[in-house]
Amino acid sequence: MSFYGLVDGGDASLKSYLNNLSGVDQVGAEARAAMLATRSIKTSSKRWAIDTAITMVDLTTLEGADTPGKVKALCTKAVRPDPTDSTVPSVGAVCVYNDMVSVARTHLDLIGGQHVPVAAVSTAFPSGRASMVVKIQDTQDAIDAGAAEIDMVIDRGAFLAGRYIDVFNEIVQIRQVCGDKAHLKVIFETGELVTYDNVRKASFLAMAAGADFIKTSTGKVAPAATAPVVLVMLEAVRDFYEMTNARIGVKPAGGIRNTKDAIKQLVLVNETVGPDWLNPKLFRIGASALLNDLLMQRMKMDEGYYSSPQYVTMD
Amino acid sequence: MSNRIDVKKTYKLYINGAFPRTESGRTYEIKSAKGVFVANPCLASRKDLRDAVVAARAAHSGWNKATAYNRGQILYRIAEMLEGRRAQFVDEIMQLTDVTKVKAEKEVTDSVDRLVWYAGWTDKIASLAGSTNPVAGPFYNFTIPESMGVVAAIAPETPSLFGFIDVVAPIITSGNTVVVLASTKAPLSAMTFAEVLATSDLPHGVVNILTGKKEEIAPWMASHMDIDALDISGLPAKQHGPIKVAGAENLKRIHSFKSADPGRIIAFMEAKTVWHPIGL
Secondary structure, three states: OOHHHOOOOOHHHHHHHHHOOOOOOHHHHHHHHHHHOOOOOOHHHHHHHHHHHHHHEEEEOOOOOOOHHHHHHHHHHHHOOOOOOOOOOOOOEEEEEHHHHHHHHHHHHHOOOOOOOEEEEEOOOOOOOOOHHHHHHHHHHHHHOOOOEEEEEOOHHHHHOOOHHHHHHHHHHHHHHHOOOOEEEEEOOHHHHOOHHHHHHHHHHHHHHOOOEEEOOOOOOOOOOOHHHHHHHHHHHHHHHHHHOOOOEEEOEOOOOOHHHHHHHHHHHHHHOOHHHOOOOOEOEEEOHHHHHHHHHHHHHHHOOOOOHHHOOOO | OOOOOOOOOOOOOEEOOEOOOOOOOOEOOEEOOOOOEEEOOEOOOHHHHHHHHHHHHHHHHHHHHOOHHHHHHHHHHHHHHHHHOHHHHHHHHHHHOOOOHHHHHHHHHHHHHHHHHHHHHOOOHHHHHOEEOOOOOOEEEEEEEEEOOEEEEEOOOOOOOHHHHHHHHHHHHOOOEEEEEOOOOOOHHHHHHHHHHHOOOOOOOOEEEEOOOHHHHHHHHHHOOOOOEEEOOOOOHHHHHHHHHHOOOOOOEEEOOOOOOHHHHHHOEEEEEEEEEOOO
16 A cells, blocks of 8 residues: 555554644634635525535435335435426435445435445444454445445544554555445544544544545534534645645535535635535535425525425425 | 713514524614604514524424413413513603503503403414314314414504504414514514513514515515415505415415404414214
8 A cells, every 4th residue: 555655554654744744723724714604605606506515415314213214215315306306416425324225225226326326334333432343344244235435433532542553554444445346435523533633633644544535523423514624624635635636525524404504615615625626526515404405495596485394305 | 960871772683582683784774753863773684584484483393382371371471571661662652653651551551461362362262263073973073273383474563562462462372483574663662572572481483573674575475485374464455465476376374454353363273173083
């Protein structure tokens, strides 16, 4: 493994790589995120943003109470979010627990949703508290069942204890399991990493270890995808691109519930890494309730009056 | 001679139990009956209406599930709080409408009495409007009136307090939540009444109050798909036609009334029929 020539896979080189990172200006990051959140996106730009955001949604259900029926309904919605309007694009992916991957894949193929990938949350999601053998098996199961994207969680305990090499090796091993069959998204659970410096460190660690995407949160812990955290991760992606020419994707997840929030995320992307990242291959939004709000806003723009949750499907 | 600087009051909207400024940042000027500047209330926009409807929709399930007895207690509590601030309401009514103190006091008294009257209706309306129906089979068959959901309302210009309460109280009596546009020229009573509501144990979002222009807000109320019914008592009769057309898309129930009447409660309820086998 080359690790982009940044580290050699040993503890010492990883430590020196991470220690050489510049720190994050907390006040500056929060101020910049707040400033970008005041941008107003209207009319045709808003229409474009809504459709783009729909293609970026990882439509998610991660509940203990998930049933095959619910997952199938979600898949149907993913392929054609508004049954009455065929101009609405399909979402970016369907995100489910491991045991629901085959249900989702089979149903998507059945209804003409071959273009919609299934993402699985693996490695003892959401806590990540399991042995490496179990995590690898977990990932392998998901890929065998047809998952094209793996959302893994890092071991936050190891990261906070300073055992960066353990976290690094974990990502490298899962990356190997994924091979060329699945995209790897690495979840940091930024709400548990406490500082922006840790978020930046985790971002560089994951990117060097071979992550295709870096993702903020599991959705099980608050705060999740706050604007400053996403900004810090996008800046890390931008700096990493300058160092290595590798384009790494970003996926905020958790707490993005309405169109306004989603458009704010797109503004952050455009202003930080540029319009190349305004693409579902490089930016995704993990959400469930968001899609309905996007559809209602889209109806409002088409029909000229405010819509109601009664006119979109229930989750 | 006091050197103390006047504490001027900022009149804001009442949405989801909070007092936000309008999203649009706009205000308009209101003057007393004698033409003296009084205040700059918010000129609400359609987006304030949208936010208020979201709050009202979220509040509906809780308010609808509250027992009729509990809703009655809260309406009575509102009447108590209004009674306690009588002097302020009398002042504001006199300031904006050219009426005598006796008339202003009567308006406040009538308002309190009207609230108490509706408080009494909460646990009686179901037996008045509901029925047990004879059916050709071994079943009980009941018709039960239920609240509709989110109702929008336009309060009349005058009387600014009594008219406002006469519109709002019957709507919330049955368990609906309401978004109401106050009198344009005399909005102070409604905005001060919001402070009464905020201290009356009324759950947030059950009553949401906007101030602004009828011709700007009413069409958006009519076309909004998440508003189930509309009370246009405060709108001039010649504007009723276009509003009814705009409200047809989601089969909105649109009514206007001239006086107090238990029918005002029933107008914003819908009947549910329940079948139950006899002998179980």
